[in-house]
Amino acid sequence: MSVEIDKPSGPQNAPSAVAQPIAAIPVRHYGRYVSAVIAIALLCAIVYAFAQGKINWGAIPDYFFDDRILEGVGQTMLLTVVSMLIGVVGGIVLAVMRLSKNPVMSSIAWSYIWFFRGTPVLVQLMVWFNLGLVFEYINLGPVYKDYWSSFMTPFLTALLGLGLNEAAYMAEICRAGLLSVDEGQTEASHALGMSHAKTLRRIVIPQAMRVVVPPTGNEVINMLKTTSLVSAVQYYELLRYAQDIGQSSGAPVEMLFLAAAWYLVMTSVLSVGQYYLERYYARGSSRNLPPSPLQRVRVNLLSLGRPKGGMA
């Protein structure tokens, strides 16, 4: 490419030399317009089909803020948060055990992960519920003693089933995070006289978080949806309440849509939280923080259908 330079000779160091913008006709991306039109048409067809169907959409707003639904949303959130806590704490412990030099510890952790990751969570839930066949009583000495069946309430079953299963997955995520931190970091920290525990807490874990947070966000969202399984052990959460209302009000499918809408609302809120958590742990890892979602939307809207080079 040759460019006409009609500057007088010499001003090599003049930074304010005016650069002549290139006046060219941009490439037209006709394919983009065509594919966009087809995609929008298909979307409209799907929306139309659902609007036409024999679904009483009016029932959804009627029940959207029903007390039972709100109670269900609360229970789902509670179950998600507490089982995730069990999962994260258990996962960290298991990950440290697996990386331990003690062969007994690492084999126990390995077996735990093998078992809980290898069996379906629904089966685990039902087994917890029915462990009364093995342990007739639960006896913690003077502290607590009761029949297993009355000790193992649906809530506790749900928590143990979901939390212990989650710990197996979180263990692998945490282990990957710990392994992702460069060995030089541990060495530098040890060379400064820091103990193993301090090195882990101050140096390794904060850096591991960068790797751990995105998959953990996935796990939280997964957990939120998996809580819908616990209706199998008689625990009342969002889906169970929605189904109950559906049966009594004669709008069963509508209530499923309602539940789906609530799940979407909750997962969206969680995704936003995850985004800002990632931003927090990314500090120092790149020169500039990634753009916030709003900035990103704006950039995407501006670049739609417009060739690079920015001629409007």
Add this chain to the structure above:
Amino acid sequence: MTAMVKAEGVHKSFGAAHILKGIDLEVAPREVFCLIGPSGSGKSTFLRCINHLEKINAGRLSVDGELVGYRQRGDKLYELKDAEVARKRRDIGMVFQRFNLFPHMTALENVMEAPVQVRGEAKAVARARAERLLDRVGLADKAGNYPSQLSGGQQQRVAIARALAMEPKLMLFDEPTSALDPELVGDVLDVMRGLAEDGMTMIVVTHEMGFAREVGDALVFMDDGVVVESGHPRDVLTDPQHERTKSFLSKVL
């Protein structure tokens, strides 16, 4: 005067690989002691043995009159607990080839970390010292920057400040300039020269022969896990006695 570092017949192997095959040397206090040699000769491994990042397999290694990693009672050796090893490392600063700054902390926080976390120093005191040290290595204006926002030479100078923050009696440098662009090497060497003038005991693994000649008080040439030749840097570098030393120097000088 007791030696700052004394090695007698130090051996180290990694599995079947015999890296150190009997190292004997002595580093006097306030001395700048340079270790040179081809890569794989064991000089970095030896350096890492001094602060017990590696365990030696045979021989005796002591820092300031105390054995590294063991306590002697009668004629029995007792291995030190992790906490005791950590306590001894406080007095030995180390600077790495790859800097190893903590990327999630600013330059200032990197320098403050060990005094606050290890010695339990008040943050204000640690901050004041950290600012002074960053100023000393010429980076007062970079205190708030993260390592990723600094050049290699700047990162290495922060790493030196971080090691100095523990007020060590001995500094270990593991090829501190090998990962730097040539034009950034000078700044780091200047800081090290300043340290030497202040009387810091330093053991420097390096390929900077100019630095070794100007600043070094003693020099050892290592090859294949043994000390081939040692003496004053000027003598060894200008008039090497062994064939192996001669051929190495002819390639790097």
